Amino acid sequence: MAQLQIEKTEAGITVMCSGRWHAIDLDQAAEAMASQIAALSGYEIVFDLAGIERIDTAGALLLQETERDLKAKGNIVRLRGAGAATQRVMTMTQRYAHPDAAFVAPVPGVLESIGIRTVELLRNTTRILAFGGETALAFMNILFSNGQLRLREIAYQINESAVKALGIIALTMFLVGIVVAYQSAVQLKIYGANIFIVDALGISILRELGPMLTAIVVAGRSGSSYAAQIGVMKMTEEIDAMRTMGFDPFAFLVLPRLIALIIMMPVLIFFADIFGLIGGMLIANTELGLSSTLFMDRFVEAVKLKHFWVGLVKGPFFAILIASIGIYRGLQVKNDTESIGINTTKSVVEAIFAVIICDAVFSIIFTELGY
Amino acid sequence: MGAVIEVENVVTRFGERLVHDRVSLHVEAGEIYGFLGPSGCGKSTLMREIILLEPVQSGTIRLFGDSVAALGFEQAQRLRQKWGVLFQSNALFTSLTVAENIAVMLKEYTVLPQRLIDEIVAFKLDIVGLSQKDGGLYPSQLSGGMKKKVALARALALDPPLLFLDEPTSGLDPISAREFNALILKLRDMLQLTVVMVTHDLASIETTLDRMAIIDERRIAAEGSLNEVKRVDSPFIRTFFGGNAS
Numbered sequence: 001m002a003q004l005q006i007e008k009t010e011a012g013i014t015v016m017c018s019g020r021w022h023a024i025d026l027d028q029a030a031e032a033m034a035s036q037i038a039a040l041s042g043y044e045i046v047f048d049l050a051g052i053e054r055i056d057t058a059g060a061l062l063l064q065e066t067e068r069d070l071k072a073k074g075n076i077v078r079l080r081g082a083g084a085a086t087q088r089v090m091t092m093t094q095r096y097a098h099p100d101a102a103f104v105a106p107v108p109g110v111l112e113s114i115g116i117r118t119v120e121l122l123r124n125t126t127r128i129l130a131f132g133g134e135t136a137l138a139f140m141n142i143l144f145s146n147g148q149l150r151l152r153e154i155a156y157q158i159n160e161s162a163v164k165a166l167g168i169i170a171l172t173m174f175l176v177g178i179v180v181a182y183q184s185a186v187q188l189k190i191y192g193a194n195i196f197i198v199d200a201l202g203i204s205i206l207r208e209l210g211p212m213l214t215a216i217v218v219a220g221r222s223g224s225s226y227a228a229q230i231g232v233m234k235m236t237e238e239i240d241a242m243r244t245m246g247f248d249p250f251a252f253l254v255l256p257r258l259i260a261l262i263i264m265m266p267v268l269i270f271f272a273d274i275f276g277l278i279g280g281m282l283i284a285n286t287e288l289g290l291s292s293t294l295f296m297d298r299f300v301e302a303v304k305l306k307h308f309w310v311g312l313v314k315g316p317f318f319a320i321l322i323a324s325i326g327i328y329r330g331l332q333v334k335n336d337t338e339s340i341g342i343n344t345t346k347s348v349v350e351a352i353f354a355v356i357i358c359d360a361v362f363s364i365i366f367t368e369l370g371y
Numbered sequence: 372m373g374a375v376i377e378v379e380n381v382v383t384r385f386g387e388r389l390v391h392d393r394v395s396l397h398v399e400a401g402e403i404y405g406f407l408g409p410s411g412c413g414k415s416t417l418m419r420e421i422i423l424l425e426p427v428q429s430g431t432i433r434l435f436g437d438s439v440a441a442l443g444f445e446q447a448q449r450l451r452q453k454w455g456v457l458f459q460s461n462a463l464f465t466s467l468t469v470a471e472n473i474a475v476m477l478k479e480y481t482v483l484p485q486r487l488i489d490e491i492v493a494f495k496l497d498i499v500g501l502s503q504k505d506g507g508l509y510p511s512q513l514s515g516g517m518k519k520k521v522a523l524a525r526a527l528a529l530d531p532p533l534l535f536l537d538e539p540t541s542g543l544d545p546i547s548a549r550e551f552n553a554l555i556l557k558l559r560d561m562l563q564l565t566v567v568m569v570t571h572d573l574a575s576i577e578t579t580l581d582r583m584a585i586i587d588e589r590r591i592a593a594e595g596s597l598n599e600v601k602r603v604d605s606p607f608i609r610t611f612f613g614g615n616a617s
Binding site for chain 2: 022023024026027030031034056057058061062065092093096097098099101102103105334335336337338
């Protein structure tokens, strides 16, 4: 530990310094300097360094800074008794002194941060347009020129981002089916309208809950993995390497993911519908005494096929939103670790938000059209 | 001066693959010591075992006289404050500025006033050859050579007596590499450091290293100064030093 002992003598003040003046042991000495010595003025102050066992540059800089401050306040400061090792370190720090060093990160003002955000928003808009354009271009290239659709990559993505998600989607929807059925059962029982649970469940799951929850699970699971994976590929210059080999990242990375999700989203929604209804059927049976045969009969009678189609049609649109936002966020990753975290988070939040807006728009359109 | 690092009979294996077979060496205080050898010979692994990133499977490693295997948490933490490590990829914290990167250990382990920390940071920037205005930049804004210097300044933040460098000149152009070697020599004398480096660079080996160990075929093929090492007959040494070998 670095130690200070302050003695008042006739001539002035003597500060006896002793101990290990290493950066790690310096807290007390620095505190004592600030509280007891820094405020003095008009004294003759002697620092006795004979007791210092070891000193490093941080200790020397502390002494030097104190000496400078005291001199500025009109004190006479002398250092004495420095051993050879101490003297060596002090000479070194004096040579590289930076009395005016200050590393304060500038905090932008209100106006400046509004400006920064506005510019960022505009740039982001152009980047999104560019992303859409490049993706469309890569697609056109495949359709009309000699470009190749990467079927193997699409199949791989279908397996990774859709088939492997079946389990979690099935479980989620099964539980949601149970919850919705349970809540409805309590209300319907009051009116003796037990049979209408089939209508309620059928329409709500097929039209809204199935597609929405599938989209949310896929956004959280596959959208985020697109962002993280492509982000790291960008940091490790893999994407640049692909470009130099003449592999268009939009044909190799973007389109396979996009197409895989567009194909698979309706399939996933179909699965979600089945498992949601199974959950509901279970509760209808246990809570309302509705046998599965009766449930099926009523289902065919009460729930029109159009509800199923309305839910399924949303699939590809949700897929486009989730995949493009995930990939776009991945491509926005800069060369630092923080931006991976930020962009992955954004990919999920923005994708879910976009899906909900898209769903609301569909809701209005289908209702107005009379579906 | 006594030995700072003593490695005795260290055996390391990854699965079936034997990496080190009873490796022993010692590093004296104040010297610049090199680990040399072909790629994949376990130079970096040995260094990682010394700096407590990998467990020692068999054998002993002593740092400043204490065996690293027997260290408790507190002792290990204190040991970590006695060395600085410069990683091959620099490993700068990308979310922090240069000045914050250098100050990170000072901020965590001490309660020194900001003014003093700033002055310490400025001092460290100066001795590695960077200017004060570089302190406000982020790692992504720096060139390769500057990143190395910042990483070196960060490794020196607490004035550690021991410095580890993992391939410090890889990825630098010859001029920057030469500058960096000169810088290591200067800092060794200024701060009285003991330096251990893993290197492939012939220029570094010839100009900076006092002693070196050559790890080949899972063992220490040779240990000593450049001239001593060159005299040892081993296929790696013959190819590596090429025409220079006597």
